[in-house]
Amino acid sequence: MNAPATFPSRILTVFGTRPEAIKLFPLVHALEADPRFESRVCVSGQHRGMLDQVLAISGLVPDYDLNLMRPDQSLDALTAALLTGLGQVMDVERPEWVVVQGDTATAMAGALAAYYRKIPVCHVEAGLRSGNIHHPWPEEINRRIIGTIAALHCAPTETAAEALRRETVDRATVHVTGNTVIDALHWITARIAEQPELASGLSELERKFGGKRVIGVTSHRRENFGGGMEAIAGAIRRLAARQDVAVIFPVHLNPNVRQVMNAELAGLDNVALIEPLDYPHFAHLLGLATLMLSDSGGVQEEAPALGKPVLVMRETTERPEGIEAGTARLVGTDEDRIVAEAERLLDDPAAYAAMARAHNPFGDGKSSARIVELLARG
Numbered sequence: 001m002n003a004p005a006t007f008p009s010r011i012l013t014v015f016g017t018r019p020e021a022i023k024l025f026p027l028v029h030a031l032e033a034d035p036r037f038e039s040r041v042c043v044s045g046q047h048r049g050m051l052d053q054v055l056a057i058s059g060l061v062p063d064y065d066l067n068l069m070r071p072d073q074s075l076d077a078l079t080a081a082l083l084t085g086l087g088q089v090m091d092v093e094r095p096e097w098v099v100v101q102g103d104t105a106t107a108m109a110g111a112l113a114a115y116y117r118k119i120p121v122c123h124v125e126a127g128l129r130s131g132n133i134h135h136p137w138p139e140e141i142n143r144r145i146i147g148t149i150a151a152l153h154c155a156p157t158e159t160a161a162e163a164l165r166r167e168t169v170d171r172a173t174v175h176v177t178g179n180t181v182i183d184a185l186h187w188i189t190a191r192i193a194e195q196p197e198l199a200s201g202l203s204e205l206e207r208k209f210g211g212k213r214v215i216g217v218t219s220h221r222r223e224n225f226g227g228g229m230e231a232i233a234g235a236i237r238r239l240a241a242r243q244d245v246a247v248i249f250p251v252h253l254n255p256n257v258r259q260v261m262n263a264e265l266a267g268l269d270n271v272a273l274i275e276p277l278d279y280p281h282f283a284h285l286l287g288l289a290t291l292m293l294s295d296s297g298g299v300q301e302e303a304p305a306l307g308k309p310v311l312v313m314r315e316t317t318e319r320p321e322g323i324e325a326g327t328a329r330l331v332g333t334d335e336d337r338i339v340a341e342a343e344r345l346l347d348d349p350a351a352y353a354a355m356a357r358a359h360n361p362f363g364d365g366k367s368s369a370r371i372v373e374l375l376a377r378g
């Protein structure tokens with residue numbers, strides 16, 4: 001590995017979207033609390049509003065905010081702006097490590113800019129692979145690029161670590177740390193217990209839907225734009241025709257999602273199309289829901305930890321652990337299949353019970369502490 005660390009060691013954590021912020025705030029908290037480190041945070045602002053919600057609730061104040069989100073920005077333009085912007089920050093800060101998470105353009109460009117400066121990269125949530133470079137697009141390639149650059153791979157599970165070893169990544173640099181999303185979920189749950197009003201904004205809907213079983217929905221994957229979104233909307237419409245079901249759907253800001261969902265579902269009695277929830281409210285929704293329908297990566301990790309079945313509306317997943325554990329099921333974006341699988345869970349208590357076992361293949365909530373120790377080793 002690298003030369004032994006001299007302390008304090010400066011760590012630059014780089015992120016730009018809501019999922020990255022959720023999965024990195026516990027690590028930044030741990031770095032800030034540890035005298036061995038000087039923590040610096042740079043946000044790209046790749047997603048603005050939803051990122052800022054997480055910064056606010058977690059109390060993170062970025063040292064740098066590149067504010068790079070532009071309407072209809074191409075991936076080329078975004079990546080070019082990220083590379084130069086993040087590179088400039090690295091030239092000023094000269095960190096000992098750059099930390100990136102997951103598979104966004106921000107994470108990929110952050111890793112590349114660090115590599116150009118010979119700064120070692122720590123990759124959080126390393127080793128996720130769908131095996132298909134077009135699904136998810138462009139994330140599968142982003143994570144593979146980061147995987148070839150990183151000097152420290154923090155794999156959430158043994159499955160992810162094994163994927164890296166198969167790619168001939170130096171075994172000594174691969175560590176199973178668990179997924180920091182579980183740290184985040186524990187943190188937010190404790191905050192809500194102290195301050196219930198942080199998550200009380202759904203109470204009116206809870207009253208309205210009292211006695212019904214709540215299906216929580218999230219959907220935003222690029223591969224589902226178009227026909228996939230229409231099928232998802234059609235399935236929700238059919239499920240919500242049941243009187244014993246209500247749907248709560250925080251709708252992603254992307255117009256490709258909004259237009260379809262508004263056109264298909266607005267005004268239905270049993271469907272609440274609502275604005276994206278902040279993290280405490282989303283954690284509360286996970287608690288309320290009987291089941292989740294989602295194409296989100298994070299939800300596939302969080303729901304099993306809470307014993308909530310997830311029907312994953314995607315063709316492939318890089319998170320097979322929930323599926324292997326039986327708490328998640330890959331249902332694709334065929335309308336009939338989504339309806340059939342959801343109804344099976346609603347109508348067959350044995351099928352529901354088989355999926356609704358709290359199981360946590362993604363970690364024990366101590367992932368950030370493990371990553372901090374790995375960074376301290378240098």
Ligand SMILES: CC(=O)N[C@@H]1[C@@H](OP(=O)(O)OP(=O)(O)OC[C@H]2O[C@@H](n3ccc(=O)[nH]c3=O)[C@H](O)[C@@H]2O)O[C@H](CO)[C@@H](O)[C@@H]1O
Binds near residue numbers: 282
């Ligand atoms: C291919 C793939 O799987 N890629 C993943 C995907 O991330 P994602 O699918 O996990 O993203 P979201 O669905 O936004 O959810 C993030 C979290 O936000 C919370 N949440 C949700 C709805 C809401 O109203 N309020 C909330 O607070 C909730 O806890 C959830 O876990 O894209 C990222 C960037 O490309 C990738 O880095 C990441 O690997």
